[in-house]
Amino acid sequence: MTDYNFAYLDEQTKRMIRRAILKALAIPGYQVPFASREMPMPYGWGTGGVQVMAATLVPEDTLKVIDQGADDTTNAVSIRSFFERTAGVAVTEATAEATVIQTRHRIPETPLTEGQILVYQVPIPEPLRFLEPRETETRKMHALEEYGLMHVKLYEDIARHGTIATAYAYPVKVEGRYVMDPSPIPKFDNPKLDSAAIQLFGAGREQRIYALPPHTRVVSLDFEDHPFDPSRADHPCALCGATDSYLDEVITDDAGTRMFLCSDTDYCAGRQAAGHMGAAQAGAA
Amino acid sequence: MDAASLTGGLRDPARDGARAFRAAMEVMARPGTIATLDHAAPPAPLSAAAGTLLLVLCDPDTPVWLAGACETGAVRDWLAFHTGAPVVAGPGDCAFAVGRWDALTPLDAYPAGTPEYPDRSATLIVELDRLLPGGTVLEGPGIAVQAALPLPDPAAFAANAARFPLGVDTFFTSGTHVAALPRSTKVLV
The missing domain is CATH 3.40.50.11310 (Bacterial phosphonate metabolism protein PhnH)
Known part of the structure; x- marks a missing residue:
């Protein structure tokens, strides 16, 4: 252009x-x-x-x-x-x-x-x-x-x-x-x-x-008795099994079924390509 | 104005300007690192690095002070043609100042910003005879542990850093080399 x-x-x-x-x-x-x-x-x-x-x-x-x-x-x-x-x-x-x-x-x-x-x-x-x-x-x-x-x-x-x-x-x-x-x-x-x-x-x-x-x-910013806590949803990623990444919660049907996925798509895809597998993948396999 | 003033600008203003700014940004973000700037060919006594910085950062919005030996007709004409920046007579109301260290000192003569607007401060371009790694030890943002630069007067820069968030920011140039010292850097004297 x-x-x-x-x-x-x-x-x-x-x-x-x-x-x-x-x-x-x-x-x-x-x-x-x-x-x-x-x-x-x-x-x-x-x-x-x-x-x-x-x-x-x-x-x-x-x-x-x-x-x-x-x-x-x-x-x-x-x-x-x-x-x-x-x-x-x-x-x-x-x-x-x-x-x-x-x-x-x-x-x-x-x-x-x-x-x-x-x-x-x-x-x-x-x-x-x-x-x-x-x-x-x-x-x-x-x-x-x-x-x-x-x-x-x-x-x-x-x-x-x-x-x-x-x-x-x-x-x-x-x-x-x-x-x-x-x-x-x-x-x-x-x-x-x-x-x-x-x-x-x-x-x-x-x-x-x-x-x-x-x-x-x-x-x-925090307090001595309430230190900063970088919290994370208490689940592994359903696709790659990562336990150290930030997760998105995805609702998958009208009955309230949900799964947790890495929000960083590149990180998740890289882990899957390296052979890591989450619960959803293992169930499908 | 003679024809020489019309030459020596950026060959490809948009792309060379982008590359030159990127080098200037990298050295300002990482005090102690030295980069190459050779995109302009300014008239003597300006170095290629100082000339490139002026072309990349100055325009009609930025008053420039040409200190000491830099104040020549050729430099004025070259700066006027390529940037349109107004040239001012002293350090008091400049946005950029260029020259050798003894012509630029003292640092407290420059706009240092206000507590509400510390960004409204001057940027100095100090021409050095040589710019080699090593010298005064530096710590602070942009530096993993420690870095070093050959500062002309470490005490003056330590006093400038002590005024943080007020103060001036400095580029050091020599030939085609450039380094920088933002006000946030702690100068260990």
């Missing part, structure tokens, strides 16, 4: 986004404002991640896109073909082969390595937004490192439910300074935020970019 500039965006827009990415990497966890553009897809489809991706891609990249862990859902397929057409990059579904991965709300199970880049789509970048709706106030709270409200929220969870009930978009503290929303990844994925890869977060509608350089210290 020669009618578009490389990676769709014009050069001046990419420079603006690139400057924001550099400042975001220099101040880990701080949300850098940027002049988000309209993209040829609706807000909520990952316009922030797509813009960060457009400013980051090089022609030699191999791209992987996942939507809730899956490579074959609508959002993943359309974003992958968007960059295949406008940037001419190679695409893959294998985590280990990708140089750049765009993700919607999961971190791949296969550990990321030096040289890989993970780009997150972020709906609401401000972790304090549901506690304090005014941007002027949340900005001041970040400036003053005033995060007491977030701890009160987690404490109220414990008072009401006995445990911290936040299961996704679980807030983290970055290098002991900024409280950050890791995007709506399940809290199961929070320990993986401490990664060898560069992690970039783009929020298109909210016009914010933030970042985690490799090996950045990321701590999930």
